[in-house]
Amino acid sequence: MSDAHGGESLLFLTDEQLRQGIEAMFFAYRGFTADPDRILEGMAYGRAHHRAVHFIARAPGTTVNNLLAILGVTKQSLNRVLRTLVEDGLVESRVGTSDKRERNLYLTEQGTALERKLSDAQRSRMRAAYRAAGPEAVAGFRTVLEAMMDGEMRRRYLRLRDGRS
Amino acid sequence: MSDAHGGESLLFLTDEQLRQGIEAMFFAYRGFTADPDRILEGMAYGRAHHRAVHFIARAPGTTVNNLLAILGVTKQSLNRVLRTLVEDGLVESRVGTSDKRERNLYLTEQGTALERKLSDAQRSRMRAAYRAAGPEAVAGFRTVLEAMMDGEMRRRYLRLRDGRS
DNA sequence: AGCTTAAGTCAGCTATGTTGACATTCCAAG
DNA sequence: CTTGGAATGTCAACATAGCTGACTTAAGCT
Numbered sequence: 001m002s003d004a005h006g007g008e009s010l011l012f013l014t015d016e017q018l019r020q021g022i023e024a025m026f027f028a029y030r031g032f033t034a035d036p037d038r039i040l041e042g043m044a045y046g047r048a049h050h051r052a053v054h055f056i057a058r059a060p061g062t063t064v065n066n067l068l069a070i071l072g073v074t075k076q077s078l079n080r081v082l083r084t085l086v087e088d089g090l091v092e093s094r095v096g097t098s099d100k101r102e103r104n105l106y107l108t109e110q111g112t113a114l115e116r117k118l119s120d121a122q123r124s125r126m127r128a129a130y131r132a133a134g135p136e137a138v139a140g141f142r143t144v145l146e147a148m149m150d151g152e153m154r155r156r157y158l159r160l161r162d163g164r165s
Numbered sequence: 166m167s168d169a170h171g172g173e174s175l176l177f178l179t180d181e182q183l184r185q186g187i188e189a190m191f192f193a194y195r196g197f198t199a200d201p202d203r204i205l206e207g208m209a210y211g212r213a214h215h216r217a218v219h220f221i222a223r224a225p226g227t228t229v230n231n232l233l234a235i236l237g238v239t240k241q242s243l244n245r246v247l248r249t250l251v252e253d254g255l256v257e258s259r260v261g262t263s264d265k266r267e268r269n270l271y272l273t274e275q276g277t278a279l280e281r282k283l284s285d286a287q288r289s290r291m292r293a294a295y296r297a298a299g300p301e302a303v304a305g306f307r308t309v310l311e312a313m314m315d316g317e318m319r320r321r322y323l324r325l326r327d328g329r330s
Numbered sequence: 331a332g333c334t335t336a337a338g339t340c341a342g343c344t345a346t347g348t349t350g351a352c353a354t355t356c357c358a359a360g
Numbered sequence: 361c362t363t364g365g366a367a368t369g370t371c372a373a374c375a376t377a378g379c380t381g382a383c384t385t386a387a388g389c390t
Contacts, residue, residue, distance in 0.1 A: 009300075010300075011300075012295055012300045012303045012304075013292055013295055013296060015288060017295075017303075018288045018291045018292055018295065019223075019284075019288070020307070020326050021291050021295070021303070021306070021307065022197075022284075022287055022288070022291060023223075023322060023325060023326070024306075024307055024310040024311060024322065025193075025194065025197050025310065026216075027310075027314045027318045027319070027321070027322045028190075028310035028311070028313040028314050029190065029194050030237060030314070030315065030318055031313045031314045031315045031318060032187075032190050032313060034315060051191075058184075058188075072195065119184075119187075122187055123180060123183045123184070123187070125313065126183045126186050126187060126313070127178055127183055128312070129309055129312035129313040130177055130178055130182075130183065130186070130309065130312075131178060132312040133305065133308040133309045133312050134308075135174055135176075135177045136301070136305055137304070137305030137306075137308040137309050138177045138182075138186070138305065138309060139177075139302070139305060140298065140301055140302030140303065140304060140305020140306050140308075140309075141186070141189075141302075141305050141306045141308070141309035141310070142185070142186065142189055143298040143299075143302040143305075143306070144193075144294055144295065144298045144302050144303060144305075144306035145189040145190065145192075145193035145306070146189060146193070147293070147294035147295075147297040147298050148193040148196045148197055148290065148291070148294040149192045149193050149195070149196045150195065150196045150199060153192045153195055153196060154192070156192070157188060157189065157192045160188060161185050161188070
């Protein structure tokens, strides 16, 4: 238990420190989603559309099933979002080539434009935070976040990150 | 646009790095809320109840208005949550002493029990992540999160953190 | 041929957020 | 003392985004 942090105080593991971390996550996540949310309000879209568009941009040609697993929602929930995106011409759904039961999802030019707009806003805040915090803080930030993920989600995250999608 | 990666260690500011940070936030937040969510499902409560109970435990006697500002929701939305908590005997709402228009909110014994259960689960994951990442990573984690908050929320967070609540 | 899988759909439910309108209570300023 | 405004609470109506369950269609596999 009391492992070798070589004389380190373990003060960062007190309940008080943990609670501060919890609250930091809560408030930071609000900031994290604030800018895209602002862009989306007034459009007929919400955070769910943002997430779908993000991961389609991230892995073009991804299947519905894969997206379901990444987003962790039911197909009914995703389908509602996806349908509006396809109807509005932001997403294209092509019948799979090898397996025709599958649908491969792609952003249209219009979809790409929206994705870029949302992503620019979110990256811009991220960049400001990273710049203010410095490279070492950023490395620590990533390390803790990865340790906080559920096992299944961590695997998905790493696979995406390392391009083994 | 074509931001100079001027040969230097600004590698952590590339769009690719920022995107990875964004996805890390997304997946980590899922883990962050997973354990309390699991406890709450089946009870008549949800994440909104958890948040209310958390911040009442954090600052006993807080007013409804203060809670509204911290949670960033409308009073109607909070009121629905608060009402069920009061009806179920988890939260006590006392008329303010100096200003009788205000209501001061406190957890009952029962409310404290639920809060502890939720908080234990959430802290436990946090502790595991902190332990795995080490003190320096934790410091960086906190630094980046704070830099990511909106100004108003950062002020609230710091006030809570430093006990100037 | 028959089972499984991928996707999509319909119906209905829940949780959590939103506006808008309004009542009550109380403090404070004219 | 009255009036105006602030803090709180309530009611109604609605939107978003999640859920379950039941079902269809088409395609692939054994």
